[in-house]
Amino acid sequence: MTHLRKMMLDELQRRNYAQNTVDAYIRALQDFAAYYHLPPDQLEPEQIRSYQLHLMKVKGLAPKSVVQIMAAMKFFYVHVLKRCFRWEELPYPKTPLRLPVILSQEEVRRIIDAASDLFHRAILMTLYSTGVRCAELACLAISDIDSQRMMVHIHLGKGGKDRDVPLSPKLLETLREYWRWMKPQTCLFPSRYKSRKGSPITTKGVFNICQSTARKAGIQKTVGCHTFRHCFATHLLEAGADLRTIQLLLGHASIQSTMIYLHLSQRHLNACPNPLDTIAVSDIADVKRSGRKQPQ
Secondary structure: OOHHHHHHHHHHHHOOOOHHHHHHHHHHHHHHHHHHOOOHHHOOHHHHHHHHHHHHHHOOOOHHHHHHHHHHHHHHHHHHOOOOOOHHHOOOOOOOOOOOOOOOHHHHHHHHHOOOOHHHHHHHHHHHHHOOOHHHHHOOEHHHEEOOOOEEEEOOOHHHOOEEEEOOHHHHHHHHHHHHHHOOOOEOOEOOOHHHOOOEOOHHHHHHHHHHHHHHOOOOOOOOHHHHHHHHHHHHHHOOOOHHHHHHHHOOOOHHHHHHHHHOOHHHHOOOOOHHHHOOOOOHHHOOOOOOOOOO
C-alpha cells in the first residue's frame, strides 16, 4: 500500500465513510493517477479539468458517475493533502432529474409469482415489503426479523443510520417457510456459492435475481433492486401514507428526497382535474376532416 493510499484510507475511515464509498473513492483516485502516469499529489487543477472532460466526452460516463469521481478528488486534495483549490473553477456536471420506473401492484405480483424458487421469492417479497436498499437486504441477519414486535431491524443503513420498518404478516409467513427449507445460520440471505459459504449474498446477486425474474414474468420495463424500493414508497403514498412516515421508513435524511414520490403517485397526480376537462369544446363530430383525400 502506497503512502498516499494509506493517508486517503485513514482519513476516510476517520470520518466513518461507508465501505462502498471508500472503495469508490480509492478506485477513482487510482484511475486518475493511472491516466497521467503520475502520483496524484503531483497533479494540479488543470489536469483535473482535462480529466473531467475525458470522463464525459471519451469514456461517456453519466453525470452522476463524474460527480462521484470529482467528490473523491475534492476529498483527497482538501482533506488529505490540505490544499486550497478553487473548486468553483471545477464545476460538477449538471445531473438531469429522471423519474424512476414504477411497477403497478399487478406487475409486482407477476414478478413475485415468477420467482424460480423460495429463495428468490423471499428476496423479492422482502425488497417490496420493506423498501430496503439492496445493500441493506444483503446485510440482513436472521435476528433482524423481530416477530414479537413485527418489525424488521435495519442496521447501519445509508449514512450509518439504524431504522425499523414494519414486518408484514404475509412476509413473515414466507420467511418462516423459507427458513424451514433453507436453514440459514446467521445471514438471512446467504450466498449460494460454495466459495462464499456463510457470507451474505452480494448486491450483484440480488440485482440479477430482480432482473432475470422480471424478464421471466414478461415485464418490459427496466427492473432492478431499487425499483422495488420506489414501488414500496409510491404504493404507500397512493394508499394514504404521509410523506414524513415514508421518509422514516426509507431512511431518507431529507424530506426533499422523499418528495419525488409525489411525481409518481397516481392518487396525487389525478387529484386535480385536467384543465382540458374543465372547458366545453365543440362536438368532435362537427370538426372538419380536411387532411385526407375524399373517396372518389
